[in-house]
Amino acid sequence: MEFSHSRCAIARARPPFSGLGACVLLCFLATATVRAETTLVVRDAELRLAGNVYELDTTLAIELDDHARAAIEGGLTMRLDYEIDIARIRNYLPDDGIASLLQSYELTYHALSQRYLLRNLNTSEQFDFGTLQAALDRLAQIRSLPVIDSDLLPPGASYNVRVRAVADLGGTPAALKWLLFWSEDWGGASRWYAWTLRP
Numbered sequence: 001m002e003f004s005h006s007r008c009a010i011a012r013a014r015p016p017f018s019g020l021g022a023c024v025l026l027c028f029l030a031t032a033t034v035r036a037e038t039t040l041v042v043r044d045a046e047l048r049l050a051g052n053v054y055e056l057d058t059t060l061a062i063e064l065d066d067h068a069r070a071a072i073e074g075g076l077t078m079r080l081d082y083e084i085d086i087a088r089i090r091n092y093l094p095d096d097g098i099a100s101l102l103q104s105y106e107l108t109y110h111a112l113s114q115r116y117l118l119r120n121l122n123t124s125e126q127f128d129f130g131t132l133q134a135a136l137d138r139l140a141q142i143r144s145l146p147v148i149d150s151d152l153l154p155p156g157a158s159y160n161v162r163v164r165a166v167a168d169l170g171g172t173p174a175a176l177k178w179l180l181f182w183s184e185d186w187g188g189a190s191r192w193y194a195w196t197l198r199p
Contacts, residue, residue: 038167039063042193045163049199052150056084060140060165060190069132071169072116078107079121080139081166084147089158089196098159099148107135155199162194 045058060082064072072078082103087095104121115128116135129135153159166189 038065038068038188040165040167040188040190042163042165042190045161045193045195047147047161047197049150050144053146054148054150054153056142056145056147056163058082058142058145058163058193060142062136062140062167064132064136068169072107072132073109075109075111076169079168080105080107082142082145083164083166085160085162086148086153086197087160089160095160098152101147103142103145105139107139150199153197153199157199159197159199160194161197162192164192165190 039061041061043059043061045056047054047056084099084101084103086098086100088098089095106119106121108117109115109132110117110128113128115130116132117126117128118135118138119126127135127138129138
């Protein structure tokens with residue numbers, strides 16, 4: 001966005017860190033810190049055949065800094081999505097997409113019970129934990145997640161499988177709406193973890 005010289009002159013005439021301006025700046029800096037220091041890394045992942053269904057096991061490293069932890073304890077909901085893609089590898093042509101799956105979770109703090117609630121948005125199954133770290137440890141371990149029927153991945157072909165995690169903070173009570181003004185686009189995503197599957 002471009003600003004005229006007259007607008008810039010007016011802005012410079014105001015005290016740089018007074019009143020509402022200082023508050024807005026502090027909010028922005030706090031949000032920037034969350035983005036900079038919160039990381040997601042898929043450590044490992046594999047598809048294994050169980051009966052006639054391929055199931056996913058994956059481990060995610062989640063590191064939240066103190067600002068992000070305080071935001072969750074203050075009422076923000078953290079959503080984490082596992083994105084899974086499978087494509088058939090083709091020579092001299094783009095890979096042929098076979099399946100895409102989104103596995104979603106929400107993590108919130110319940111102040112009355114002082115428990116951390118982790119809900120599977122795909123199944124509505126819910127767990128509660130006494131500490132934030134225990135909830136994050138559970139969120140980071142995906143085991144035996146049904147992904148695709150083996151009939152859709154016939155032998156004789158090779159398939160590119162990839163997984164990544166995407167996190168977002170949102171869903172806040174009215175008292176924290178001022179924070180969401182700056183953090184509604186907060187998010188973090190791991191790199192894709194990819195491997196080749198040969199049934």
